[in-house]
Amino acid sequence: MATIPLATNFDGDFVLKLLPIDSANTMDELAAAAAENVIGIHVHDQPGKTLRVRKQGAAEPYARATTVAEAALEPTECVEIYFE
Numbered sequence: 001m002a003t004i005p006l007a008t009n010f011d012g013d014f015v016l017k018l019l020p021i022d023s024a025n026t027m028d029e030l031a032a033a034a035a036e037n038v039i040g041i042h043v044h045d046q047p048g049k050t051l052r053v054r055k056q057g058a059a060e061p062y063a064r065a066t067t068v069a070e071a072a073l074e075p076t077e078c079v080e081i082y083f084e
Contacts, residue, residue, distance in 0.1 A: 002022070
């Protein structure tokens with residue numbers, strides 16, 4: 001496993017954040033890690049809603065169990081995190 005820095009764009013936040021994430025982490029784990037730096041600080045929590053991850057500009061999110069390695073995300077590539 002390797003640490004990959006990804007740019008994260010959390011829906012409702014006003015700034016991109018660089019998040020170091022392990023290539024073995026799933027999209028759910030990536031979303032949870034990104035949420036730690038945003039929910040309750042820049043974005044209100046939405047209990048009962050699921051966080052989803054998609055590549056910036058993509059219409060569909062990744063499957064929740066897809067790993068960062070399986071998604072073939074490159075260092076500093078941007079992903080969008082949003083409540084579904």
